[in-house]
Amino acid sequence: MLEALPWLERFRGSTVVIKFGGNAMVDAELKAAFAQDVVFLRYAGLHPVVVHGGGPQINAQLDRLGLESSFTNGLRVTTPETMDVVRMVLAGQVQRELVGLVNEHGPFAVGLTGEDARTMTAVKRFAVVDGEQVDIGLVGDVAAIDPSLVRALLADGRVPVVSSIARGADGQVYNVNADTAAAALAGALGAEMLMMLTDVAGLYREWPTSDEVIRRLTAGELAELIPGLASGMLPKMEGCLRAVRSGVRSARVLDGRVRHGLLRAFAGPVVGTEVVPDGPVEPVAERRGPVPAGRSGPVRGADRVLVAAGAT
Numbered sequence: 390m391l392e393a394l395p396w397l398e399r400f401r402g403s404t405v406v407i408k409f410g411g412n413a414m415v416d417a418e419l420k421a422a423f424a425q426d427v428v429f430l431r432y433a434g435l436h437p438v439v440v441h442g443g444g445p446q447i448n449a450q451l452d453r454l455g456l457e458s459s460f461t462n463g464l465r466v467t468t469p470e471t472m473d474v475v476r477m478v479l480a481g482q483v484q485r486e487l488v489g490l491v492n493e494h495g496p497f498a499v500g501l502t503g504e505d506a507r508t509m510t511a512v513k514r515f516a517v518v519d520g521e522q523v524d525i526g527l528v529g530d531v532a533a534i535d536p537s538l539v540r541a542l543l544a545d546g547r548v549p550v551v552s553s554i555a556r557g558a559d560g561q562v563y564n565v566n567a568d569t570a571a572a573a574l575a576g577a578l579g580a581e582m583l584m585m586l587t588d589v590a591g592l593y594r595e596w597p598t599s600d601e602v603i604r605r606l607t608a609g610e611l612a613e614l615i616p617g618l619a620s621g622m623l624p625k626m627e628g629c630l631r632a633v634r635s636g637v638r639s640a641r642v643l644d645g646r647v648r649h650g651l652l653r654a655f656a657g658p659v660v661g662t663e664v665v666p667d668g669p670v671e672p673v674a675e676r677r678g679p680v681p682a683g684r685s686g687p688v689r690g691a692d693r694v695l696v697a698a699g700a701t
Protein backbone atom coordinates (compact mmCIF):
# COMPACT_ATOMS: atom_id res chain seq x y z
CA MET A 390 0.00 0.00 0.00
CA LEU A 391 2.86 2.37 0.69
CA GLU A 392 3.61 2.66 -3.03
CA ALA A 393 0.37 4.62 -3.33
CA LEU A 394 1.68 7.42 -1.09
CA PRO A 395 3.73 9.44 -3.64
CA TRP A 396 0.78 9.36 -6.03
CA LEU A 397 -1.62 10.33 -3.29
CA GLU A 398 0.45 13.39 -2.43
CA ARG A 399 -0.96 15.08 -5.56
CA PHE A 400 -4.44 14.70 -4.12
CA ARG A 401 -3.75 15.94 -0.59
CA GLY A 402 -6.62 18.21 0.42
CA SER A 403 -8.86 16.97 -2.39
CA THR A 404 -12.36 15.63 -1.89
CA VAL A 405 -12.96 12.24 -3.47
CA VAL A 406 -16.45 10.73 -3.66
CA ILE A 407 -16.35 6.94 -3.69
CA LYS A 408 -19.43 4.98 -4.72
CA PHE A 409 -19.28 1.44 -3.32
CA GLY A 410 -21.73 -0.65 -5.33
CA GLY A 411 -23.78 -3.44 -3.82
CA ASN A 412 -22.31 -5.83 -6.39
CA ALA A 413 -18.78 -4.99 -5.26
CA MET A 414 -19.60 -5.89 -1.64
CA VAL A 415 -19.41 -9.57 -2.41
CA ASP A 416 -17.49 -10.83 0.59
CA ALA A 417 -16.38 -9.80 4.05
CA GLU A 418 -12.71 -9.56 3.09
CA LEU A 419 -13.41 -7.15 0.21
CA LYS A 420 -15.57 -4.97 2.42
CA ALA A 421 -12.89 -4.87 5.12
CA ALA A 422 -10.20 -4.02 2.52
CA PHE A 423 -12.42 -1.25 1.14
CA ALA A 424 -12.79 0.24 4.63
CA GLN A 425 -9.01 0.12 5.12
CA ASP A 426 -8.45 1.88 1.80
CA VAL A 427 -10.89 4.63 2.73
CA VAL A 428 -9.11 5.21 6.04
CA PHE A 429 -5.74 5.12 4.29
CA LEU A 430 -6.92 7.86 1.91
CA ARG A 431 -8.10 9.86 4.89
CA TYR A 432 -4.66 9.47 6.47
CA ALA A 433 -2.93 10.49 3.28
CA GLY A 434 -4.72 13.86 3.59
CA LEU A 435 -7.58 13.33 1.15
CA HIS A 436 -11.23 13.86 2.11
CA PRO A 437 -13.08 10.68 1.16
CA VAL A 438 -16.88 10.65 1.06
CA VAL A 439 -18.53 7.23 0.66
CA VAL A 440 -21.87 6.78 -1.09
CA HIS A 441 -22.95 3.15 -0.95
CA GLY A 442 -25.29 1.00 -2.98
CA GLY A 443 -27.03 -2.19 -1.95
CA GLY A 444 -29.13 -3.40 -4.90
CA PRO A 445 -28.42 -7.13 -4.36
CA GLN A 446 -28.94 -6.77 -0.59
CA ILE A 447 -32.34 -5.12 -1.23
CA ASN A 448 -33.24 -7.89 -3.68
CA ALA A 449 -32.40 -10.53 -1.05
CA GLN A 450 -34.59 -8.85 1.57
CA LEU A 451 -37.48 -8.39 -0.87
CA ASP A 452 -37.15 -12.05 -1.76
CA ARG A 453 -37.30 -13.07 1.92
CA LEU A 454 -40.51 -11.06 2.23
CA GLY A 455 -41.96 -12.60 -0.92
CA LEU A 456 -41.87 -9.25 -2.78
CA GLU A 457 -40.87 -8.89 -6.42
CA SER A 458 -37.75 -7.01 -7.66
CA SER A 459 -38.10 -5.33 -11.03
CA PHE A 460 -35.98 -2.76 -12.86
CA THR A 461 -36.53 -0.38 -15.76
CA ASN A 462 -33.38 1.13 -17.32
CA GLY A 463 -31.38 0.03 -14.27
CA LEU A 464 -33.77 1.74 -11.82
CA ARG A 465 -35.80 -0.24 -9.28
CA VAL A 466 -39.55 0.01 -9.72
CA THR A 467 -40.41 1.22 -6.21
CA THR A 468 -43.84 0.75 -4.63
CA PRO A 469 -44.49 2.20 -1.14
CA GLU A 470 -43.95 -1.31 0.27
CA THR A 471 -40.64 -1.66 -1.62
CA MET A 472 -39.59 1.80 -0.42
CA ASP A 473 -39.81 0.69 3.22
CA VAL A 474 -37.52 -2.23 2.47
CA VAL A 475 -35.05 -0.09 0.46
CA ARG A 476 -34.75 2.40 3.30
CA MET A 477 -34.40 -0.29 5.93
CA VAL A 478 -31.70 -2.19 4.02
CA LEU A 479 -29.68 0.84 2.87
CA ALA A 480 -29.78 2.97 6.01
CA GLY A 481 -30.27 0.20 8.60
CA GLN A 482 -28.07 -2.55 7.28
CA VAL A 483 -25.55 -1.71 4.53
CA GLN A 484 -24.67 1.76 5.82
CA ARG A 485 -24.35 0.52 9.42
CA GLU A 486 -22.03 -2.27 8.34
CA LEU A 487 -19.73 0.10 6.41
CA VAL A 488 -19.69 2.60 9.26
CA GLY A 489 -18.68 -0.23 11.60
CA LEU A 490 -15.90 -1.45 9.30
CA VAL A 491 -14.38 2.02 8.85
CA ASN A 492 -14.62 2.72 12.57
CA GLU A 493 -12.58 -0.35 13.43
CA HIS A 494 -9.65 1.91 12.50
CA GLY A 495 -10.65 5.04 14.38
CA PRO A 496 -13.63 7.30 15.03
CA PHE A 497 -14.06 8.44 11.44
CA ALA A 498 -17.25 7.26 9.78
CA VAL A 499 -20.56 9.04 10.28
CA GLY A 500 -23.57 7.55 8.50
CA LEU A 501 -26.32 9.69 7.04
CA THR A 502 -28.96 9.55 4.35
CA GLY A 503 -29.91 12.35 1.99
CA GLU A 504 -32.72 13.10 4.44
CA ASP A 505 -30.29 14.22 7.17
CA ALA A 506 -29.96 17.99 7.36
CA ARG A 507 -31.76 17.95 3.98
CA THR A 508 -28.48 17.06 2.34
CA MET A 509 -30.35 15.84 -0.75
CA THR A 510 -33.74 16.91 -2.02
CA ALA A 511 -35.37 14.52 -4.45
CA VAL A 512 -37.85 14.93 -7.25
CA LYS A 513 -39.87 12.10 -8.77
CA ARG A 514 -37.97 10.42 -11.60
CA PHE A 515 -39.54 8.69 -14.57
CA ALA A 516 -37.81 6.10 -16.73
CA VAL A 517 -37.71 6.75 -20.47
CA VAL A 518 -38.44 3.71 -22.64
CA ASP A 519 -38.59 4.11 -26.43
CA GLY A 520 -38.92 7.85 -25.96
CA GLU A 521 -41.93 7.46 -23.62
CA GLN A 522 -41.98 8.38 -19.92
CA VAL A 523 -42.70 5.38 -17.71
CA ASP A 524 -43.88 5.73 -14.10
CA ILE A 525 -41.60 3.61 -11.88
CA GLY A 526 -43.07 4.68 -8.54
CA LEU A 527 -41.13 6.28 -5.72
CA VAL A 528 -37.84 6.64 -7.59
CA GLY A 529 -36.18 9.99 -7.15
CA ASP A 530 -33.64 12.08 -8.98
CA VAL A 531 -31.54 14.59 -7.06
CA ALA A 532 -33.10 18.03 -7.44
CA ALA A 533 -30.83 19.86 -5.00
CA ILE A 534 -27.93 19.24 -2.65
CA ASP A 535 -27.03 21.14 0.48
CA PRO A 536 -23.44 20.00 1.05
CA SER A 537 -23.00 21.88 4.35
CA LEU A 538 -23.35 18.86 6.67
CA VAL A 539 -20.96 16.76 4.58
CA ARG A 540 -18.48 19.64 4.46
CA ALA A 541 -18.70 20.14 8.21
CA LEU A 542 -18.01 16.44 8.77
CA LEU A 543 -15.03 16.55 6.41
CA ALA A 544 -13.68 19.63 8.11
CA ASP A 545 -13.89 17.72 11.40
CA GLY A 546 -11.81 14.89 9.95
CA ARG A 547 -14.75 12.49 9.60
CA VAL A 548 -15.69 10.20 6.74
CA PRO A 549 -19.35 10.65 5.71
CA VAL A 550 -21.05 7.40 4.63
CA VAL A 551 -24.15 8.35 2.67
CA SER A 552 -27.22 6.25 1.80
CA SER A 553 -29.11 7.28 -1.33
CA ILE A 554 -32.49 8.04 0.19
CA ALA A 555 -33.93 11.53 -0.03
CA ARG A 556 -37.12 13.41 0.68
CA GLY A 557 -38.88 15.49 -1.94
CA ALA A 558 -40.20 18.99 -1.37
CA ASP A 559 -43.57 17.15 -1.32
CA GLY A 560 -42.52 15.34 1.90
CA GLN A 561 -42.37 11.97 0.14
CA VAL A 562 -39.33 9.73 0.71
CA TYR A 563 -37.72 8.60 -2.58
CA ASN A 564 -35.38 5.81 -3.62
CA VAL A 565 -32.46 7.43 -5.41
CA ASN A 566 -30.09 5.26 -7.40
CA ALA A 567 -26.74 5.30 -5.58
CA ASP A 568 -24.77 6.14 -8.75
CA THR A 569 -27.02 9.15 -9.29
CA ALA A 570 -26.64 10.26 -5.67
CA ALA A 571 -22.84 9.89 -5.73
CA ALA A 572 -22.55 11.89 -8.94
CA ALA A 573 -24.76 14.72 -7.70
CA LEU A 574 -22.92 14.88 -4.38
CA ALA A 575 -19.53 14.90 -6.11
CA GLY A 576 -20.64 17.84 -8.25
CA ALA A 577 -22.07 19.80 -5.31
CA LEU A 578 -18.94 19.25 -3.20
CA GLY A 579 -16.65 20.33 -6.04
CA ALA A 580 -14.95 16.93 -5.68
CA GLU A 581 -11.75 16.26 -7.53
CA MET A 582 -12.75 12.73 -8.39
CA LEU A 583 -15.66 10.35 -8.42
CA MET A 584 -14.77 6.65 -8.12
CA MET A 585 -17.49 4.09 -8.84
CA LEU A 586 -16.58 0.59 -7.56
CA THR A 587 -18.58 -2.14 -9.25
CA ASP A 588 -18.38 -5.80 -10.32
CA VAL A 589 -16.83 -5.35 -13.78
CA ALA A 590 -13.42 -4.07 -14.89
CA GLY A 591 -14.92 -0.89 -16.37
CA LEU A 592 -17.18 0.06 -19.25
CA TYR A 593 -16.97 -2.71 -21.85
CA ARG A 594 -17.03 -1.59 -25.45
CA GLU A 595 -19.15 -4.50 -26.68
CA TRP A 596 -20.90 -5.80 -23.55
CA PRO A 597 -21.75 -8.69 -23.14
CA THR A 598 -19.92 -10.18 -26.13
CA SER A 599 -16.43 -8.81 -25.36
CA ASP A 600 -14.65 -7.65 -22.22
CA GLU A 601 -12.51 -4.98 -23.86
CA VAL A 602 -12.58 -2.04 -21.45
CA ILE A 603 -12.82 1.52 -22.74
CA ARG A 604 -9.97 3.19 -20.84
CA ARG A 605 -10.73 6.88 -21.28
CA LEU A 606 -13.44 8.95 -22.86
CA THR A 607 -14.50 12.56 -22.83
CA ALA A 608 -17.92 13.74 -21.67
CA GLY A 609 -18.92 14.35 -25.30
CA GLU A 610 -17.89 10.84 -26.35
CA LEU A 611 -19.77 9.32 -23.40
CA ALA A 612 -22.93 11.32 -24.17
CA GLU A 613 -22.99 9.69 -27.60
CA LEU A 614 -22.65 6.18 -26.09
CA ILE A 615 -25.28 6.56 -23.36
CA PRO A 616 -28.43 5.90 -25.45
CA GLY A 617 -27.01 2.47 -26.41
CA LEU A 618 -26.03 1.36 -22.89
CA ALA A 619 -27.70 -1.52 -21.03
CA SER A 620 -29.16 -1.54 -17.49
CA GLY A 621 -26.72 -1.32 -14.64
CA MET A 622 -24.18 0.71 -16.60
CA LEU A 623 -26.78 3.27 -17.58
CA PRO A 624 -27.19 5.05 -14.21
CA LYS A 625 -23.45 4.67 -13.63
CA MET A 626 -22.35 6.28 -16.88
CA GLU A 627 -25.10 8.92 -16.67
CA GLY A 628 -23.66 9.63 -13.21
CA CYS A 629 -20.10 9.96 -14.56
CA LEU A 630 -21.36 12.36 -17.22
CA ARG A 631 -23.29 14.42 -14.71
CA ALA A 632 -20.26 14.60 -12.42
CA VAL A 633 -17.75 15.78 -15.03
CA ARG A 634 -20.28 18.23 -16.46
CA SER A 635 -20.69 19.73 -13.00
CA GLY A 636 -16.96 20.30 -12.50
CA VAL A 637 -15.55 16.98 -11.25
CA ARG A 638 -12.17 16.52 -12.93
CA SER A 639 -12.30 12.76 -13.34
CA ALA A 640 -15.04 10.13 -12.93
CA ARG A 641 -13.95 6.50 -12.94
CA VAL A 642 -15.58 3.09 -13.02
CA LEU A 643 -13.35 0.57 -11.23
CA ASP A 644 -13.41 -3.14 -10.47
CA GLY A 645 -14.50 -3.35 -6.83
CA ARG A 646 -13.81 -7.10 -6.79
CA VAL A 647 -10.07 -6.40 -6.73
CA ARG A 648 -8.76 -6.32 -3.17
CA HIS A 649 -7.47 -2.80 -2.40
CA GLY A 650 -8.51 -1.79 -5.91
CA LEU A 651 -9.40 1.68 -4.65
CA LEU A 652 -5.85 2.43 -3.47
CA ARG A 653 -4.36 0.82 -6.57
CA ALA A 654 -6.40 3.25 -8.63
CA PHE A 655 -4.31 6.05 -7.11
CA ALA A 656 -1.00 4.22 -7.42
CA GLY A 657 -0.20 4.31 -11.11
CA PRO A 658 -1.74 4.55 -14.54
CA VAL A 659 -5.51 4.65 -14.94
CA VAL A 660 -7.30 1.37 -14.27
CA GLY A 661 -10.94 0.87 -15.24
CA THR A 662 -12.71 3.52 -17.31
CA GLU A 663 -12.05 7.22 -16.84
CA VAL A 664 -14.42 9.95 -17.99
CA VAL A 665 -12.93 13.43 -18.29
CA PRO A 666 -14.54 16.77 -19.13
CA ASP A 667 -14.43 18.09 -22.67
CA GLY A 668 -11.62 20.57 -23.22
CA PRO A 669 -8.62 21.43 -21.05
CA VAL A 670 -8.70 20.67 -17.32
CA GLU A 671 -7.08 22.76 -14.58
CA PRO A 672 -4.33 21.05 -12.59
CA VAL A 673 -5.33 19.50 -9.25
CA ALA A 674 -3.49 22.07 -7.15
CA GLU A 675 -5.63 24.93 -8.47
CA ARG A 676 -8.89 23.24 -7.68
CA ARG A 677 -8.52 22.49 -4.01
CA GLY A 678 -10.47 23.77 -1.15
CA PRO A 679 -14.02 22.69 -0.31
CA VAL A 680 -12.72 21.92 3.19
CA PRO A 681 -11.41 24.87 5.21
CA ALA A 682 -7.62 24.62 5.60
CA GLY A 683 -6.28 23.65 9.01
CA ARG A 684 -9.43 21.88 10.18
CA SER A 685 -8.77 18.50 8.69
CA GLY A 686 -6.31 17.02 11.20
CA PRO A 687 -6.70 13.55 12.61
CA VAL A 688 -9.50 12.96 15.07
CA ARG A 689 -8.82 11.23 18.39
CA GLY A 690 -7.96 7.54 18.13
CA ALA A 691 -6.77 7.92 14.58
CA ASP A 692 -3.23 6.79 15.36
CA ARG A 693 -4.19 3.12 15.29
CA VAL A 694 -5.04 3.12 11.65
CA LEU A 695 -1.71 2.78 9.88
CA VAL A 696 -1.02 -0.58 11.50
CA ALA A 697 -4.58 -1.77 11.01
CA ALA A 698 -4.56 -0.77 7.36
CA GLY A 699 -1.39 -2.76 6.77
CA ALA A 700 0.47 0.34 5.70
CA THR A 701 3.77 -0.69 7.19
Ligand SMILES: Nc1ncnc2c1ncn2[C@@H]1O[C@H](COP(=O)(O)OP(=O)(O)O)[C@@H](O)[C@H]1O
Binds near residue numbers: 619620625
Ligand atom coordinates in the same frame (compact mmCIF):
# COMPACT_ATOMS: atom_id res chain seq x y z
N1 LIG B 1 -21.14 -1.87 -21.34
C1 LIG B 1 -21.10 -2.51 -20.17
N2 LIG B 1 -19.90 -2.72 -19.57
C2 LIG B 1 -19.82 -3.36 -18.38
N3 LIG B 1 -20.90 -3.80 -17.70
C3 LIG B 1 -22.12 -3.63 -18.20
C4 LIG B 1 -22.28 -2.96 -19.47
N4 LIG B 1 -23.60 -2.90 -19.73
C5 LIG B 1 -24.25 -3.47 -18.69
N5 LIG B 1 -23.38 -3.91 -17.77
C6 LIG B 1 -23.79 -4.55 -16.52
O1 LIG B 1 -23.75 -3.57 -15.48
C7 LIG B 1 -23.39 -4.23 -14.25
C8 LIG B 1 -22.91 -3.20 -13.22
O2 LIG B 1 -24.02 -2.43 -12.76
P1 LIG B 1 -24.79 -2.80 -11.39
O3 LIG B 1 -25.14 -4.24 -11.41
O4 LIG B 1 -25.88 -1.82 -11.21
O5 LIG B 1 -23.61 -2.61 -10.34
P2 LIG B 1 -23.50 -1.80 -8.95
O6 LIG B 1 -24.20 -2.59 -7.90
O7 LIG B 1 -22.01 -1.75 -8.74
O8 LIG B 1 -24.10 -0.43 -9.14
C9 LIG B 1 -22.35 -5.24 -14.71
O9 LIG B 1 -22.22 -6.32 -13.80
C10 LIG B 1 -22.88 -5.70 -16.06
O10 LIG B 1 -23.70 -6.83 -15.87
Ligand SMILES: CC(=O)N[C@@H](CCC(=O)OP(=O)(O)O)C(=O)O
Binds near residue numbers: 410441442443464568
Ligand atom coordinates in the same frame (compact mmCIF):
# COMPACT_ATOMS: atom_id res chain seq x y z
C1 LIG C 1 -33.77 3.71 -7.89
C2 LIG C 1 -32.80 2.62 -7.63
O1 LIG C 1 -32.49 1.84 -8.53
N1 LIG C 1 -32.29 2.56 -6.40
C3 LIG C 1 -31.34 1.54 -6.01
C4 LIG C 1 -30.62 2.03 -4.75
C5 LIG C 1 -29.45 1.15 -4.36
C6 LIG C 1 -28.38 1.12 -5.44
O2 LIG C 1 -28.28 1.95 -6.31
O3 LIG C 1 -27.52 0.05 -5.29
P1 LIG C 1 -26.39 -0.42 -6.31
O4 LIG C 1 -25.43 0.67 -6.45
O5 LIG C 1 -25.82 -1.62 -5.60
O6 LIG C 1 -27.05 -0.80 -7.62
C7 LIG C 1 -32.09 0.22 -5.68
O7 LIG C 1 -33.20 0.26 -5.19
O8 LIG C 1 -31.48 -0.86 -5.92
